[in-house]
Amino acid sequence: MTENNLKGIVIFYTRTGKTRAIAEAISELYPYDLQEIIDLRDRSGLLGYISGVIDILFRPITEISPKELNLDSYNLLYIGAPIWGNRFPPAITTFFSTARFSGKKVVLFADFGSSMKDSIFAKHSKFISDRGGEVISTFKVKTRGKSIDAIKDETRQILRKNPVLDSIRIL
Ligand SMILES: Cc1cc2nc3c(=O)[nH]c(=O)nc-3n(C[C@H](O)[C@H](O)[C@H](O)COP(=O)(O)O)c2cc1C
Structure with missing residues (x-):
C-alpha cells in the first residue's frame, strides 16, 4: 500500500462521546473520513445503560443508522467502539455483520473504563x-x-508510536 492509493475512513460508535474523541483525534492527524454509527435504540441515561448490559448478552444486533455503509472507495478502515461487558456493543456488532471486508486493511480500536481482554480484538x-x-x-x-x-x-x-500506523499515514 502506498500513500497515493490509500483512502481511509474512521467508523465508530459512541454512547457518551469518548470514542468520538478518539475517532476525531485520528481524523485530525490523518486525512481520513469520519463516520459515526448511531444505535437507534435509546442508550442514554441509566435505562440506556441497563439496556446495553442486557442487549450485549441477549440481543447483540440492533437497528443502526446508516443501515449500510458503502465502503467501496476505501481500502483502510479504522473501526472503534467502547467495550461493554468485555464485548463490542450491539451497534458496532451490527455494523460488522453488514460490512464487506474483502480487500480492506483494518485497524481496530477500543476504549474502556477499567479493563478489557485482548481476545476481543482476536x-x-x-x-x-x-x-x-x-x-x-x-x-x-x-x-x-x-x-x-x-x-x-x-x-x-x-x-x-505505532510503527504500522505511522508507516501508512498520509503526510
Ligand atoms: C453497558 C456498558 C458496559 C460497559 N462495560 C465495561 C467493561 O466491561 N469494562 C470496562 O472497562 N468498561 C466498561 N464500560 C465503560 C465504557 O467502555 C467506557 O466508559 C467507554 O470509554 C465509554 O465510551 P463512549 O463514551 O464512547 O460511550 C461499559 C459501559 C457501558 C455503557
Whole structure:
C-alpha cells in the first residue's frame, strides 16, 4: 500500500462521546473520513445503560443508522467502539455483520473504563480475515477519569508510536 492509493475512513460508535474523541483525534492527524454509527435504540441515561448490559448478552444486533455503509472507495478502515461487558456493543456488532471486508486493511480500536481482554480484538480479527480483510493493527485507550482532551492526547501519542500506523499515514 502506498500513500497515493490509500483512502481511509474512521467508523465508530459512541454512547457518551469518548470514542468520538478518539475517532476525531485520528481524523485530525490523518486525512481520513469520519463516520459515526448511531444505535437507534435509546442508550442514554441509566435505562440506556441497563439496556446495553442486557442487549450485549441477549440481543447483540440492533437497528443502526446508516443501515449500510458503502465502503467501496476505501481500502483502510479504522473501526472503534467502547467495550461493554468485555464485548463490542450491539451497534458496532451490527455494523460488522453488514460490512464487506474483502480487500480492506483494518485497524481496530477500543476504549474502556477499567479493563478489557485482548481476545476481543482476536475474535474480530478472525471475523474480518474470514471475510477477506486484514487487521493490520489494534489499539486501546483507558478512559476512566480522563477528559476528552486527555483522551485525544493519548490517542495521538499511541498513533505516533505505532510503527504500522505511522508507516501508512498520509503526510
Ligand atoms: C453497558 C456498558 C458496559 C460497559 N462495560 C465495561 C467493561 O466491561 N469494562 C470496562 O472497562 N468498561 C466498561 N464500560 C465503560 C465504557 O467502555 C467506557 O466508559 C467507554 O470509554 C465509554 O465510551 P463512549 O463514551 O464512547 O460511550 C461499559 C459501559 C457501558 C455503557
